[in-house]
Amino acid sequence: MPIFKQKWFCEDTVPGKRFGKIKHCFLIDKLVFKGKSPYQEILIFDNPVYGRIFVLDGIVQLSETDEHIYHEMITHPILFSHPNPQKVLIVGGGDGGALREVLKHPVKEVYLVDIDKKVIEISEKYLPFVSEGAFNDKRLKLFIGDGVKFIKKFKDYFDIVIIDSNDPVGPSLALYSANFYKEVFKSLKKEGMMVAQIGSFLDFKNLVKKAFLKLKKIFAYVQIYKLTIPSYHCGEYCFIGASKKINLNKTDFKQIKKRFDKLNLLIQTRYYSPEIHFASITIPKPWRI
């Protein structure tokens, strides 16, 4: 449960060793939405520093100021690592931010499956700067349902699977299991790859290392992407990529730069660049596994 004291929202429910030992508090200028879906508590408010902030089950999901860092980095590094991504699945991502970025590539179809219809509705209404109309794109196939069940329908189908979930609490917990990762593997073509949000290096030994080791048993290559999302307040944060055939650490900078320029993404991105992509896979020593 989010804690309200006067006009403050304090995040203190992040799982892992930080639980109950650190609080990050945001002044609420304006309470925009507060309610419950069948799956989670939803809170949206405006803060003078970060702009509009979207919270699920007491955990900050995104802020207006820095959601572009999250959404560009969970999509472009993996899409540019694949030689020709045509079919993409987003599990979660009901706010539409990852979808918005994927659609900047010449993909043929994007499946998005989110368990919580209310998140999509509320996001479209109160966070229009996130999806930017992406839910109207003809390439989108939108499903409301359980990603764990949904993915079992597909074998050798997707080029890319993006797992854009909350931390491992509530409905997102199952998306961190080895069984789910195995289903992701099966749903992917032979050059397929996946990426998942995996947490902060502060909780490294816990969340990140566990996910790394699970994925390493299933995929040929596993790669951490490091980045920082100011509103998450946890220093270095990471996404984890896994690939069947292509080494995510040995992609060709020049090829990626060429595609980036051809898509005119320098204009369309605010944070990602091929240079940032390669900087993000430079992992400090203690975090190498």
Added chain:
Amino acid sequence: MPIFKQKWFCEDTVPGKRFGKIKHCFLIDKLVFKGKSPYQEILIFDNPVYGRIFVLDGIVQLSETDEHIYHEMITHPILFSHPNPQKVLIVGGGDGGALREVLKHPVKEVYLVDIDKKVIEISEKYLPFVSEGAFNDKRLKLFIGDGVKFIKKFKDYFDIVIIDSNDPVGPSLALYSANFYKEVFKSLKKEGMMVAQIGSFLDFKNLVKKAFLKLKKIFAYVQIYKLTIPSYHCGEYCFIGASKKINLNKTDFKQIKKRFDKLNLLIQTRYYSPEIHFASITIPKPWRI
């Protein structure tokens, strides 16, 4: 003034647009020291996530968990960018962390000038993991005094000047002025360079850009180094380097790697590596000036 509510310390005094709009609170497991020097309020306590935390005037200076990121990144990128650093000045840095890292290089003499004797005493007593005995090194020349006045005594003398200060509050404010940067320039030899802690990209337009533009009027090359310090809770944080003759963006990776290996720094550093050095100078588009 730090705010105490029960057993919590909340930082809400960071200057810039975040002031009073965000709070970062740390559970106090054990209060280690609380007192005043003639210059500032000093607080040291233990937190279950970050270990021992050192606070000046309500602003977190370092934590046991991540001080190595700060101290390695404020020293090694600039020292490795210089072909042969022999004489180094540290302005501030009374905790001894930057000193500890500088002494890993074959420097001949390190001057350290801090205005606050009490910070050095308290640090040696309660934060021994920071200086690790560096204050006993024979290459150190320690001075208590005002860095702004001190640096005026030196012309064409130092290879490197490191400004390791608090945010621009209290005694640190003068260390952000163009006049001080001019004195730093004069104190440096013709291949000389400096580095300063400059704040968070969250306050980019304010602190970082101002410092960049001031330095660009004085030095031939100015370079931002980006990094993340989890206990600072502000996402991407930066140090700013400035150099008279050597382009800090065009240093030779192989040369740096060779020196790094020769000094056996792979064993002696926990975060810095030549790879991280080059990743840290990869600046996202909106932050290019």
